[in-house]
Amino acid sequence: MAKRVGVEVSIAVADAVKLANADVIPAYPITPQTHIVEHLSDLVANGELDAEFVPVESEHAAMSCCCGSSAAGARTFTSSSSQGLSLMSEILYHPGPMRLPIVMVVANRALAAPISIWNDHQDIMVQRDIGWIQTFAENGQEAFDLTLHAFRVAEDRRVSLPMIVNIDGFTLSHVIEPIEILSQEEVDRFLPSFKPRVRLDVKKPVSMGPVGVPEVYTEAKMAHNEVLKASKKVVVQAWKEFADLFGREYHPVETYRVDDAEALLVTMGSISETAMTAVDAMRDKGEKVGLVRIRLWRPFPGPEFRKAVGKAQVLAVIDRCLPPGAVCGPVGEELRSLFYKVPGAPKIFSFVAGLGGRDVTVERFNEIVSKARAYAKKRPTENYEVIGVREQ
Amino acid sequence: MIPEFEKFKGFSAKNLPKDEPLAPGHRACQGCGEVLALRMVMKALGRDVIVCNATGCMEIISSPFPQTAWNVPWIHVAFENAAAVASGVESARKALMRKGRIPKKHVDILAVGGDGATGDIGLQWISGAFERGHDLLYVCLDNEAYMNTGVQRSGCTPYGAMTTTSPPGKKSFGQATWKKNVPAIMAAHGIPYVATASPAYYLDLMNKVKKAALVNGPAYVHIYSPCPTGWGSAGERSVEYSKLAVETRVFPLYEVIEGRYIMSRKITKPKPVLDYFKGQRRFRHLTDEQISSIQNKVDVEYEKIIKLSEMT
Ligand SMILES: Cc1ncc(C[n+]2csc(CCOP(=O)(O)OP(=O)(O)O)c2C)c(N)n1
Ligand code: SF4
Ligand SMILES: [Mg+2]
Numbered sequence: 001m002a003k004r005v006g007v008e009v010s011i012a013v014a015d016a017v018k019l020a021n022a023d024v025i026p027a028y029p030i031t032p033q034t035h036i037v038e039h040l041s042d043l044v045a046n047g048e049l050d051a052e053f054v055p056v057e058s059e060h061a062a063m064s065c066c067c068g069s070s071a072a073g074a075r076t077f078t079s080s081s082s083q084g085l086s087l088m089s090e091i092l093y094h095p096g097p098m099r100l101p102i103v104m105v106v107a108n109r110a111l112a113a114p115i116s117i118w119n120d121h122q123d124i125m126v127q128r129d130i131g132w133i134q135t136f137a138e139n140g141q142e143a144f145d146l147t148l149h150a151f152r153v154a155e156d157r158r159v160s161l162p163m164i165v166n167i168d169g170f171t172l173s174h175v176i177e178p179i180e181i182l183s184q185e186e187v188d189r190f191l192p193s194f195k196p197r198v199r200l201d202v203k204k205p206v207s208m209g210p211v212g213v214p215e216v217y218t219e220a221k222m223a224h225n226e227v228l229k230a231s232k233k234v235v236v237q238a239w240k241e242f243a244d245l246f247g248r249e250y251h252p253v254e255t256y257r258v259d260d261a262e263a264l265l266v267t268m269g270s271i272s273e274t275a276m277t278a279v280d281a282m283r284d285k286g287e288k289v290g291l292v293r294i295r296l297w298r299p300f301p302g303p304e305f306r307k308a309v310g311k312a313q314v315l316a317v318i319d320r321c322l323p324p325g326a327v328c329g330p331v332g333e334e335l336r337s338l339f340y341k342v343p344g345a346p347k348i349f350s351f352v353a354g355l356g357g358r359d360v361t362v363e364r365f366n367e368i369v370s371k372a373r374a375y376a377k378k379r380p381t382e383n384y385e386v387i388g389v390r391e392q
Numbered sequence: 393m394i395p396e397f398e399k400f401k402g403f404s405a406k407n408l409p410k411d412e413p414l415a416p417g418h419r420a421c422q423g424c425g426e427v428l429a430l431r432m433v434m435k436a437l438g439r440d441v442i443v444c445n446a447t448g449c450m451e452i453i454s455s456p457f458p459q460t461a462w463n464v465p466w467i468h469v470a471f472e473n474a475a476a477v478a479s480g481v482e483s484a485r486k487a488l489m490r491k492g493r494i495p496k497k498h499v500d501i502l503a504v505g506g507d508g509a510t511g512d513i514g515l516q517w518i519s520g521a522f523e524r525g526h527d528l529l530y531v532c533l534d535n536e537a538y539m540n541t542g543v544q545r546s547g548c549t550p551y552g553a554m555t556t557t558s559p560p561g562k563k564s565f566g567q568a569t570w571k572k573n574v575p576a577i578m579a580a581h582g583i584p585y586v587a588t589a590s591p592a593y594y595l596d597l598m599n600k601v602k603k604a605a606l607v608n609g610p611a612y613v614h615i616y617s618p619c620p621t622g623w624g625s626a627g628e629r630s631v632e633y634s635k636l637a638v639e640t641r642v643f644p645l646y647e648v649i650e651g652r653y654i655m656s657r658k659i660t661k662p663k664p665v666l667d668y669f670k671g672q673r674r675f676r677h678l679t680d681e682q683i684s685s686i687q688n689k690v691d692v693e694y695e696k697i698i699k700l701s702e703m704t
Contacts, residue, residue: 094470204465208466209455211456
């Protein structure tokens with residue numbers, strides 16, 4: 001039976017990996033991800049998890065080691081953040097087209113310079129196009145559940161793609177929350193053992209990662225893109241089954257008090273909890289405000305998002321990332337293209353907030369909503385606005 | 393002594409494996425010494441091996457999808473990380489065998505890369521894998537430059553050699569640095585087995601590769617590999633150069649077994665380095681003075697290795 005315990009979210013994530021009975025864990029320390037791999041290292045050292053813990057010499061090696069391990073048929077997990085994720089970058093592009101279902105939890109953190117250990121989404125946004133399935137967790141329970149879900153989806157033979165679960169560094173990774181930890185027997189009902197489509201095996205030799213000449217490169221990229229897009233069905237199915245088994249429901253896009261809403265906040269990750277409090281307060285004052293939260297970031301759930309928005313006329317999109325010189329933040333950009341020339345599309349306003357650990361408070365959400373509403377009447381001069389900047 | 397070596401009788405002209413785990417029909421240049429060396433490596437290892445290939449000539453010429461020259465499981469991920477990929481394969485097999493999910497059977501894990509992949513960009517990944525003690529062998533095919541990208545200098549390019557990024561000119565005489573001693577760096581990790589080899593001495597090469605595979609833990613073999621395309625030499629002379637490099641003491645053959653240097657072939661009457669340089673366009677511009685300074689360095693380096701071999 002599942003047990004509800006007060007536990008640090010990183011530890012719960014590590015417990016999920018243990019319950020998934022991962023085989024190989026290449027790991028390298030970086031704040032704020034470190035507690036996850038430290039705990040896994042403990043579990044292996046104590047014999048509670050039968051896995052190879054590979055203390056590699058860099059994150060680039062961690063991801064390279066993951067590729068070899070997954071290709072050899074092992075359930076493979078790693079975790080990283082920020083500078084480490086950037087160091088992996090070259091290799092992050094490989095497991096997608098190579099169809100290696102590695103699972104990684106990213107404890108999101110800002111990118112240098114200036115160096116910062118605190119939370120935002122810049123580390124993962126520069127890896128937006130690596131071709132992994134990506135989800136964002138809102139709270140500790142979700143971080144635990146999504147980690148198990150990631151193994152299930154990634155390794156599904158129809159998918160066979162790598163998958164990232166994003167959890168906000170510190171604000172999620174380091175907090176203690178009441179989390180229902182599933183029992184082994186429960187997890188086993190949800191997560192079958194890993195049976196790879198192909199693996200490096202002397203009995204059936206295959207060549208993996210060949211050179212793609214111009215005659216095949218486009219087709220290889222297309223094939224990857226198609227399977228990534230098609231994975232949404234499996235992502236949703238697995239969530240449905242999870243709900244049937246354990247009662248917790250997850251969807252690609254979540255809504256909060258969107259009925260009859262005129263303006264909607266759009267968020268990803270743990271700031272959504274504060275956003276809900278802000279929505280409650282605004283609703284109490286009679287404002288027709290709601291919240292849409294994106295859980296599945298890649299493949300982007302376009303139809304689900306449009307449906308979630310309903311008839312709302314104003315979207316206030318919050319990006320935890322400031323791409324210098326760009327038109328606006330990546331989530332803002334995504335939604336603007338999604339609604340481009342769609343009849344009855346809402347007006348979309350882009351806000352950048354919560355960089356490098358700056359709090360996004362209820363007051364900030366109020367400010368964002370009222371600005372968005374004002375801009376709906378009078379077009380702003382800029383494509384986006386940075387919120388919460390110190391006056392001096 | 394390493395117990396795993398006891399059962400190994402060695403290859404001879406009589407028991408050379410006929411099987412070709414690396415099939416013909418690949419796209420290497422005529423007279424490529426690197427693919428010749430790789431073919432011997434694979435003959436020595438047989439079919440119970442998983443190959444992790446770094447980006448470079450050998451990866452490109454053997455894997456143009458949908459064709460492959462590999463009769464054994466093979467994976468390529470990137471340029472610098474073959475050793476880390478191999479660490480992953482080895483760890484996976486260890487875990488899966490222990491957990492009863494794949495049959496318990498020893499399979500050799502080979503990581504293979506060029507001199508650039510090994511001695512320059514990939515050094516850290518190899519160092520990590522060796523330090524962690526994975527049971528794998530790493531083979532460096534040293535053609536003394538980045539050939540796949542069009543003959544740029546690497547840390548293994550010999551002093552004076554012309555490459556596209558170490559061109560001789562009014563203010564330059566070619567490569568301005570001495571060849572990096574990569575086998576010594578590998579040996580400094582304290583791994584059980586390090587060796588150098590040359591395809592002209594094919595039995596020696598195959599025996600060393602086999603020993604590297606037999607060793608329990610990391611092993612390293614550094615193989616001299618002529619590249620007619622990059623060196624501006626005649627394709628039909630690749631084996632001859634492989635021999636001359638040894639006979640001139642330019643590329644000494646030795647093993648480092650558990651830290652002990654053992655000469656595979658003592659060159660008591662060395663030929664002058666000039667004999668080796670002749671016919672290679674990359675050395676054509678060198679002056680007599682430069683050649684004699686290279687000769688000195690070659691003698692000094694050779695003596696160092698002899699001393700090391702006499703120490704134990
Ligand atoms: C990170 C990275 N940097 C550069 C390259 C370009 N590159 C591919 S192969 C190669 C040279 C390979 O040289 P070497 O390892 O000596 O192998 P060879 O081709 O000579 O056999 C280079 C520079 C790359 N693929 N990846
Ligand atoms: S360029 Fe040199 S190493 Fe590369 S295939 Fe041709 S001969 Fe061989
Ligand atoms: Mg080379």
